Amino acid sequence: MRRAGNFDITEPLLVFTILGVGFSLAAWLFTLHVRPLDYSVVSPRGELVTVAAWLLPVVAFVTWGLGLLHRYFPSDPEHAVMVLAAKLVVFVIFPAAVMRTHFGYGLPQLVPISARTTHLFTALGMSALLLAFQAVLGRGLRDIASAHVPAATLCYGLPLTFVWLALEAGVVEEFFFRVLLQTRLSVVLKSEWGAVVLTSLTFGLAHAPGIYLRTRLTQEGLQHPSLLMAVGYSVVVVSVAGFFLGALWARTRNFALVVVVHAMGDLLPNLLPTLRSLRLLH
Numbered sequence: 001m002r003r004a005g006n007f008d009i010t011e012p013l014l015v016f017t018i019l020g021v022g023f024s025l026a027a028w029l030f031t032l033h034v035r036p037l038d039y040s041v042v043s044p045r046g047e048l049v050t051v052a053a054w055l056l057p058v059v060a061f062v063t064w065g066l067g068l069l070h071r072y073f074p075s076d077p078e079h080a081v082m083v084l085a086a087k088l089v090v091f092v093i094f095p096a097a098v099m100r101t102h103f104g105y106g107l108p109q110l111v112p113i114s115a116r117t118t119h120l121f122t123a124l125g126m127s128a129l130l131l132a133f134q135a136v137l138g139r140g141l142r143d144i145a146s147a148h149v150p151a152a153t154l155c156y157g158l159p160l161t162f163v164w165l166a167l168e169a170g171v172v173e174e175f176f177f178r179v180l181l182q183t184r185l186s187v188v189l190k191s192e193w194g195a196v197v198l199t200s201l202t203f204g205l206a207h208a209p210g211i212y213l214r215t216r217l218t219q220e221g222l223q224h225p226s227l228l229m230a231v232g233y234s235v236v237v238v239s240v241a242g243f244f245l246g247a248l249w250a251r252t253r254n255f256a257l258v259v260v261v262h263a264m265g266d267l268l269p270n271l272l273p274t275l276r277s278l279r280l281l282h
Helices: 010-030 044-072 078-103 117-137 140-147 151-189 192-205 208-213 227-252 255-277
Strands: none
Touching: 010 117, 010 227, 044 078, 044 151, 044 208, 078 151, 078 255, 117 140, 117 227, 117 255, 140 255, 151 192, 151 227, 151 255, 192 227, 208 227, 227 255
């Protein structure tokens, strides 16, 4: 990528070192004494084929569906609400209905949740670590300070943004990629860590068509990327960033835990954009 597109390797090296290695190691340490929740897969190969087949609509939605929503619902907060609703349908509601109808899963079987002390400790520890990381190395706190957000707005804005991110990012991505895809890959491959790697790669590559087809400067800093650059970026940056969440799911099988940690990791950098999209901040 550096030779073909003069790509700066600083970002992927930092992502790999901090998120890929550092946070994955932290996830392992925090779960040393954690007993994972019971999770049985009824028909591993059939379910994996079903989930893999649904990846095509998922990629189509990420690539073109979000653009269509922006065209028909250009103004916030209607646009933000419709995007959230569409993501829940595509990533959660429809796949869950298929799993329930064709494979007989009830909701507790599909998304196990527990408030065990060791699980709570893991969720709090990883959340605190992610918040500290974002506060020190991210720009979220600086942006909040520069925006001079009133204290009263922060009091309700922080919990509201957390709940919003828990749904839009946590529930959506963790349910499809971790609960459905990674769990079934781990059974078929008979390898938890093989499933973590493949799921992370799949998650990253699902973003490649969208990155490639964008015609303006993207948030990833790629201007008019070639297909090779889009795929490469998806692998070396987007995929690696999800390793530690895959590790947490593999070692806890607690859906609520990975949702909370995911939302906490996104909280500071997404506070202002979320409040603005909901028209709660100008």
